[in-house]
Each structure stands twice: as structure tokens, then as C-alpha cells.
Amino acid sequence: MTEHPPDAEMMNRALREAARGLGRTSPNPPVGCVLVRNGEVVGRGAHLRAGEPHAEVFALREAGVRAWGATAYVTLEPCSHFGRTPPCADALVAAGVARVVIAALDPDPRVRGQGAQRLSQAGIAVTLGMGEPEALRQQAGFRSLVTRGRPWVTYKYAMTLDGKVAALDPDGRGEANGAVTGAEARARVMAWRNETDAIAVGRGTVQTDDPRLTTRGLEGGRDPRPVVFDRHGRTTPAARVMRPGTVLVTAPDTRVPRHEAAGVEVVRADTLPEALTKLGQLKVGTLLLEGGPTLASALLEAGLVDEVRALVAPKLLGAGLSPLTAPVRPMPLAQALHDVTFEPLGPDLLITGLLHKIPRLDARGA
Numbered sequence: 001m002t003e004h005p006p007d008a009e010m011m012n013r014a015l016r017e018a019a020r021g022l023g024r025t026s027p028n029p030p031v032g033c034v035l036v037r038n039g040e041v042v043g044r045g046a047h048l049r050a051g052e053p054h055a056e057v058f059a060l061r062e063a064g065v066r067a068w069g070a071t072a073y074v075t076l077e078p079c080s081h082f083g084r085t086p087p088c089a090d091a092l093v094a095a096g097v098a099r100v101v102i103a104a105l106d107p108d109p110r111v112r113g114q115g116a117q118r119l120s121q122a123g124i125a126v127t128l129g130m131g132e133p134e135a136l137r138q139q140a141g142f143r144s145l146v147t148r149g150r151p152w153v154t155y156k157y158a159m160t161l162d163g164k165v166a167a168l169d170p171d172g173r174g175e176a177n178g179a180v181t182g183a184e185a186r187a188r189v190m191a192w193r194n195e196t197d198a199i200a201v202g203r204g205t206v207q208t209d210d211p212r213l214t215t216r217g218l219e220g221g222r223d224p225r226p227v228v229f230d231r232h233g234r235t236t237p238a239a240r241v242m243r244p245g246t247v248l249v250t251a252p253d254t255r256v257p258r259h260e261a262a263g264v265e266v267v268r269a270d271t272l273p274e275a276l277t278k279l280g281q282l283k284v285g286t287l288l289l290e291g292g293p294t295l296a297s298a299l300l301e302a303g304l305v306d307e308v309r310a311l312v313a314p315k316l317l318g319a320g321l322s323p324l325t326a327p328v329r330p331m332p333l334a335q336a337l338h339d340v341t342f343e344p345l346g347p348d349l350l351i352t353g354l355l356h357k358i359p360r361l362d363a364r365g366a
Contacts, residue, residue: 006039007073007101007127007130008130008131010034010036010041010071010073010101011034011073011075011101011103011130011131012131012134013032013034013041013044013073014032014033014034014055014073014074014075014103014131015032015075015103015131015134015135015138016032017032017033017034017044017045017046017055017075018030018031018032018046018047018055018075018135018138019032019138019195020032020046020048021046021047021048021049022138022194022195022196023194023195023196023197023222023224023286024048024049024222025047025048025049025050025142026050026141026142026145026197026283026284026285026286027050027142027145027283027285028047028050028142029047029076029138029139029141029142029143030046030047030075030138030139030142031046031047031054031055031074031075031076032044032045032046032047032055032074032075033045033046033054033055033056033058033059033072033073033074033075034059034072034073035059035060035062035063035066035067035070035071035072035073035097036070036071036072036073037063037066037067037069037070037071042062042063042066042067042070043058043059043060043061043062043063043066043067043070044058044059044062045057045058045059045060045061045062046058050283054078054079054088055074055075055088056072056074056078056088056091056092057088057091059072060091060092060095063095067095067096067097068095068096068097069096069097069098070097070098070099071097071098071099071100071101072092072097072099072100072101073101073130074100074101074102074103075103075104075131075135075138075139076102076103076104076106076135076139077102077104077105077106077111077113077115077116078091078092078100078102078115078116078118078119079106079110079111079115080110080111080114080115080117080118087115087118088115089114089115089118089119090118092119092124093118093119093122093124097124098124098125099124099125099126099127100116100119100124100125100126100127101126101127101130102116102126102127102128102129102130103129103130103131103132103134103135104129104132104135104136104139104360105128107143107146107147107359107360108146116128132360136358136360137358139358140152140286140306140307140358141197141285141286142285143358143359143360144280144285144306144358144359145280145283145285146359147359148280148359149277149280149281150273150276150277150279150280150304151197151198151276151279151280151284151285151286151287152285152286152287152306152307152358153276153287153289153299153304153305153306153307154192154196154286154287154288154289154305154306154307154308154309155289155296155299155300155305155307155308155309156189156192156288156289156290156308156309156310156311157290157296157309157310157311157323158179158180158181158185158189158310158311158312158313158348159180159310159311159312159313159323160180160312160313160315160316160317160320161312161313161314161315161316162316162317162318163322163323164317164318164319164320164321164322165180165292165293165320165321165322165323166180166320166321167317167319167320168319168320168321180311180313180315181311181313181345181348182313182345182346182347182348183346184345184346184348185311185313185345185346185348185350187217187218188311188345188350189311190215190216190217190218190221191218192288192309193213193214193215193218193221193223193224193288194215194218194221194222194224195286196224196286196287196288197224197225197283197284197285197286197287198224198225198226198227198247198279198284198286198287198288199213199224199225199226199227199287199288199289199290200226200227200228200229200287200288200289200290200291200295201213201226201227201228201229201241201290201291201292201295202228202229202230202291202292202294202295203228203229203230203234203235204291204292204294204295205290205291205292205295206228206230206235206239206241207235208292210239210240210241211240211241212240212241213226213241213290224288225245225246225247225284226241226243226245226246226247227246227247227249227279227284227287228241228242228246228247228248228249229249229275229291229295230248230249230250231249231250231251231254232250232251232254233248233250233254233255233256233259235248235259237256237258237259237262237264242259242262242264243262243263243264244262244263244264245263245265246263246264246265247264247265247266247267247279247282248264248265248266248267249267249268249269249275249279250266250267250268250269251268251269251270252268252269252270254268265282267279267282271302272298272299272302272304273302273304276304289305292321293321293322293323293324293325294325296323296324297324297325297326300324300326300335301326301327305355306354306355306356306358307352307353307354307355307356308337308351308352308353308354308355309350309351309352310323310350310351310352311345311348311349311350312348312349312350312351313347313348314347314348314349335355337353337354337355338353338354339353339354340352340353341353
């Protein structure tokens with residue numbers, strides 16, 4: 001498909017609209033819409049919360065009669081079914097939109113290709129795939145819930161140039177004694193927390209660092225839902241992360257009445273895949289893994305980590321903790337990332353990449 005610069009520019013605007021809903025729409029996807037008529041943006045909209053109007057509705061409201069003959073740029077295929085809100089495809093048809101540019105088709109079986117088909121049958125020109133890679137990134141959590149029934153898991157960690165995530169204290173307990181990265185990298189982490197549904201750590205991290213797992217210092221930030229993996233429920237209820245709404249993941253036979261009395265929601269599961277499925281049932285679409293080496297290695301070995309975000313500081317530490325405790329394996333068995341990007345953040349370097357492809361699906365379900 002040949003990309004036309006005006007279309008790319010307008011879809012980028014729609015993607016920026018969609019970004020306003022990141023971390024706030026689950027189990028729905030973040031979606032943005034921009035209406036353009038005669039080269040002028042006449043309407044903008046974003047889906048901001050589940051149950052509220054979709055992006056197309058807000059854009060059409062702003063545009064009013066100017067929507068007639070306009071081009072709509074939408075980051076996700078307009079819905080074609082009645083859910084909490086009426087079909088957006090019908091709303092675009094009724095408004096007299098002449099053309100719709102769609103970044104990605106909807107993997108939901110109730111929609112998958114039918115929204116685009118409804119528009120085409122009404123005589124509206126439909127263009128597919130503009131800005132799809134960026135849209136898929138934004139919708140990774142939604143797509144994971146729909147196709148796999150579990151969250152999209154992103155493993156984030158910060159390490160020194162020689163691969164250490166924390167220094168060893170004089171007693172050898174492995175306690176962290178200061179930030180690995182600089183202010184720019186730490187600010188980016190707060191932005192990630194603001195855009196994710198939940199944030200996960202293990203018992204060891206809670207015991208060592210007693211974190212709050214909030215978006216501290218981020219103006220207008222929204223705290224993700226804390227998730228603590230603790231198979232035997234030994235985390236103290238007095239920990240700062242143990243507050244109403246926090247999820248404690250334990251073994252099926254673990255009893256934690258004091259945690260439950262404090263408003264902590266307990267998820268009991270035999271295996272990590274089962275635990276993630278149950279988090280999906282709690283409408284957790286994106287899970288930011290900030291746990292220590294033990295939890296990260298367990299999820300990685302189970303094939304449950306989808307994305308990696310590594311912050312590398314230009315420091316040499318020597319003795320310290322490594323980000324993983326996975327079994328020793330030969331280099332040919334190393335797990336390779338794809339779609340890798342590099343970004344400087346102050347003195348540090350951010351390396352991101354995917355271990356799994358984001359569920360895409362075309363109109364045939366492929």
C-alpha cells in the first residue's frame with residue numbers, strides 16, 4: 001500500500017488522540033478519531049473509559065454538519081454491533097462521511113471486518129492499514145485480552161552497563177542502595193505506569209524495597225493497579241503496596257484473611273498462565289512487570305513475557321544482582337527480540353523489543 005503524506009499526518013493525529021486513553025479504557029481499546037474536511041480538522045475524539053462514547057462519537061459531535069463529505073481517520077475499525085454504545089460504523093454512515101481511513105481491523109469476532117464492510121456497502125471509501133504498527137502497539141492489551149484471554153506483559157528493568165540491577169549491601173542481602181538510572185529514565189517509567197492497567201512485583205521486591213508502585217511526581221498521573229505475586233501469602237499486610245484494590249496472587253490453598261480484610265483482592269492460581277488468565281478476567285489488559293529476577297525469570301521461562309524495556313545506565317558496578325536468574329543455556333538458545341528500538345534518555349539508553357508478535361488478525365481471522 002502506498003502511503004500518502006497527508007493521510008499519514010492525520011493518522012498520527014488520531015494516534016495521539018488515542019494515547020489519551022492508554023491505561024484507562026480496559027477491557028476496551030484506546031481509540032482515536034480525527035475528521036478532516038477540505039484539509040481542515042473539523043472534529044477530534046478519543047475513547048477514554050469503558051462504557052463512555054467511542055472516539056468516533058466525540059469527533060462527530062465536534063464536527064456537527066461539517067462531517068458531511070469529510071474523511072475520518074480512526075485507529076481501530078469502527079464497531080458494527082450494539083454493545084454499551086450503538087455501532088460507530090452506522091454513526092459515520094449517518095453523518096455522511098465520504099471516506100474512512102482505518103489503522104487496524106478489530107480482532108473482536110463481533111466486529112472483525114464487519115465494520116469496514118458496513119462502511120463500504122454504504123458507498124464510503126475505505127482505506128486499511130495506515131499507521132497499523134503504531135496502532136497495534138497502543139492496542140496490545142486489548143488484542144491480548146480478546147485473542148489470548150490474558151494481559152500483554154511488558155518486562156521493564158534498569159541495569160548498569162555490566163548487567164546489574166542492584167548493588168549488594170555489606171551483609172549480602174542484595175538490597176538496592178540507590179537509583180540505577182537518571183531522572184529522565186525515571187520520569188519515563190512513571191509515564192509507563194500511567195499508561196498501564198496494572199504493575200506487578202514479587203514478594204522479594206516488596207520485602208526489600210517496600211514500594212508504593214504509584215506515578216509519584218507525574219502531574220495528572222493515574223496509578224496502575226498493584227499486583228503482588230506471593231505464592232504463600234507471606235507479604236506483610238502493612239506493606240505500602242497492600243491497599244484496597246491491590247491484587248495478591250497466591251497458591252489455591254493459601255489463606256490470607258488479614259489481607260482480604262484490608263481490601264486486597266486475592267487471586268488463587270496453580271500456575272502462572274492460570275494467574276494471568278485470572279488477571280485478564282479482572283480486565284487487566286496491560287501488565288508492567290517491575291519485579292525482581294525471580295519473578296521475571298519465572299514468567300520468561302513460561303513464555304509469558306511479551307515485551308522488554310531495558311534501561312541501561314553508563315555505569316560499572318561489579319558485584320550485584322542480575323536482571324534474570326534463568327537457567328544457564330548456550331547462546332543459540334537465547335531468546336531474540338524483534339522490532340527493536342533504541343532511544344537515549346539523558347545519560348541512559350532505552351532498548352525496547354518484542355518477544356511475541358502483537359495479535360493482528362485480518363478480516364478472515366488470520
